[in-house]
Amino acid sequence: MSNAIWTRTGPKRALVTGASGGIGEAFARILAEEGWDLFLVARREEELNRVAGVVHAEYGVQAQAFPLDLAQPQATDRLMQRLRARGFAPDVLINAAGFGLAGPATALPRERQLAMIDLNVRATTDLTLRLLPHMRAQKAGGVINLASTAAFMPGPGMAVYYATKAHVLSFTEALAAELQSDGLTISALCPGPVKTGFQATAGMRKTPLLRLLPMSSPGGVARDGWQGFKEGRAIIVPGLMNKLSIQATRLLPRAALRRINAFFTGLRTPSRPALPRKKAMEKKEAATGEPAEKA
Numbered sequence: 001m002s003n004a005i006w007t008r009t010g011p012k013r014a015l016v017t018g019a020s021g022g023i024g025e026a027f028a029r030i031l032a033e034e035g036w037d038l039f040l041v042a043r044r045e046e047e048l049n050r051v052a053g054v055v056h057a058e059y060g061v062q063a064q065a066f067p068l069d070l071a072q073p074q075a076t077d078r079l080m081q082r083l084r085a086r087g088f089a090p091d092v093l094i095n096a097a098g099f100g101l102a103g104p105a106t107a108l109p110r111e112r113q114l115a116m117i118d119l120n121v122r123a124t125t126d127l128t129l130r131l132l133p134h135m136r137a138q139k140a141g142g143v144i145n146l147a148s149t150a151a152f153m154p155g156p157g158m159a160v161y162y163a164t165k166a167h168v169l170s171f172t173e174a175l176a177a178e179l180q181s182d183g184l185t186i187s188a189l190c191p192g193p194v195k196t197g198f199q200a201t202a203g204m205r206k207t208p209l210l211r212l213l214p215m216s217s218p219g220g221v222a223r224d225g226w227q228g229f230k231e232g233r234a235i236i237v238p239g240l241m242n243k244l245s246i247q248a249t250r251l252l253p254r255a256a257l258r259r260i261n262a263f264f265t266g267l268r269t270p271s272r273p274a275l276p277r278k279k280a281m282e283k284k285e286a287a288t289g290e291p292a293e294k295a
């Protein structure tokens with residue numbers, strides 16, 4: 001069944017989370033260009049108002065900004081209340097709010113990692129479940145959830161982040177199958193590295209992930225995502241390199257994948273010496289007073 005949203009006349013409405021920057025902002029701009037009215041959510045009020053102001057001024061669409069911390073327990077209740085109060089029933093939901101944390105899971109703050117699950121997993125799932133009934137009733141519209149190429153593999157060095165994206169991909173893909181006959185489109189957008197505020201928030205160093213893999217632009221990723229959504233695709237992977245890396249995850253043994261990803265995220269694995277060999281030998285010599293033997 002084709003999605004009636006593309007042939008429907010009258011106003012089209014989208015709720016975009018994470019719209020204060022990066023990929024969410026890029027989606028807001030693309031949808032506004034096509035005449036969609038927008039409801040924009042993120043924490044930074046000033047940035048949200050900037051995006052709302054720009055899309056209204058440039059494209060004449062209605063754009064409402066609602067500053068909200070979606071990782072807070074009652075956040076989605078508050079958002080639903082606000083949508084009802086404003087009479088804004090989204091035809092399309094884009095869940096772009098999310099963040100990552102780089103480092104060994106045992107060294108990263110536990111509370112921050114749980115907040116990541118609250119945002120990337122809980123809020124994304126909750127908003128999707130809450131907004132789908134309206135879309136099903138009108139047999140039009142759908143959801144784009146931001147997953148990642150990380151969703152396809154284990155991520156030592158960003159363990160919880162990769163796990164949150166595995167949830168997003170699995171949940172979204174399953175929903176796409178469940179709702180296929182309802183005329184809705186449910187898509188998981190799976191970019192590789194994108195040049196946004198994500199890397200700074202995650203505390204990523206210049207790891208091989210950032211040094212060796214090409215970085216996409218948020219505008220390009222959002223454009224590919226929107227196009228894939230229009231084509232009704234359940235999984236959208238922008239860029240050839242990302243498509244290839246996902247194919248590789250299907251061919252490689254899991255143990256190899258774990259090692260490769262530990263390298264890419266810059267994790268110091270226990271088998272790796274903590275000090276370069278020369279320094280370690282100097283240390284041994286200083287401690288024993290004797291020349292260290294070469295292994």
Ligand SMILES: NC(=O)c1ccc[n+]([C@@H]2O[C@H](COP(=O)([O-])OP(=O)(O)OC[C@H]3O[C@@H](n4cnc5c(N)ncnc54)[C@H](OP(=O)(O)O)[C@@H]3O)[C@@H](O)[C@H]2O)c1
Nearest residue numbers: 018020022023042043044070097098148193194196197198
């Ligand atoms: N950049 C990448 O390399 C990459 C790759 C694959 C997937 N992704 C995914 O793409 C999505 C967008 O990331 P991005 O690259 O655009 O990063 P970004 O530039 O850091 O944008 C993240 C957005 O999420 C919002 N946000 C963060 N915490 C929030 C909270 N507690 N409540 C509400 N909003 C919150 C931020 O706004 P405020 O700070 O104003 O709240 C911002 O608008 C994320 O789900 C990310 O995991 C990113």
